[in-house]
Amino acid sequence: xxxxxxxxxxxxxxxxxxxxxxxxxxxxxxxxxxxxxxxxxxxxxxxxxxxxxxxxxxxxxxxxxxxxxxxxxxxxxxxxxxxxxxxxxxxxxxxxxxxxx
Numbered sequence: 001x002x003x004x005x006x007x008x009x010x011x012x013x014x015x016x017x018x019x020x021x022x023x024x025x026x027x028x029x030x031x032x033x034x035x036x037x038x039x040x041x042x043x044x045x046x047x048x049x050x051x052x053x054x055x056x057x058x059x060x061x062x063x064x065x066x067x068x069x070x071x072x073x074x075x076x077x078x079x080x081x082x083x084x085x086x087x088x089x090x091x092x093x094x095x096x097x098x099x100x101x
Contacts, residue, residue, distance in 0.1 A: 035082040039064055041090075043074035051077075068095055 037058040045051045054070030056079065064079060071077065071093050078087040 038082045039079040040082065041066055041070055041077060041079050043071055043077035043090075045073075046075040048076075051075075062091075 039056050039058070041052075041054045041056050041064070042050060043052045043054070051074050052070055052072075054066050056064040056066035056070070059065045071090075074093075077090045079090060080087055
């Protein structure tokens with residue numbers, strides 16, 4: 001019985017090691033995946049002058065989440081995917097504030 005339990009425990013340990021090694025990613029791999037949905041936001045005033053810079057990430061089709069201070073007071077702005085040159089004009093903003101107790 002003890003031999004069987006030891007063998008089973010060793011098998012589970014080996015399985016855990018294999019699964020961990022297979023799913024482990026380098027920091028570069030993690031960054032590459034994250035950059036696919038990360039954007040640089042450039043917000044402008046009514047004269048087209050830069051007002052603020054910030055980052056955001058896609059939460060759905062054509063929807064980006066960011067901090068309110070990035071877009072506050074801006075008349076317009078654009079988003080750029082990290083590592084890309086194409087600019088996407090921001091069509092509008094809305095805010096949803098969450099209060100956590």
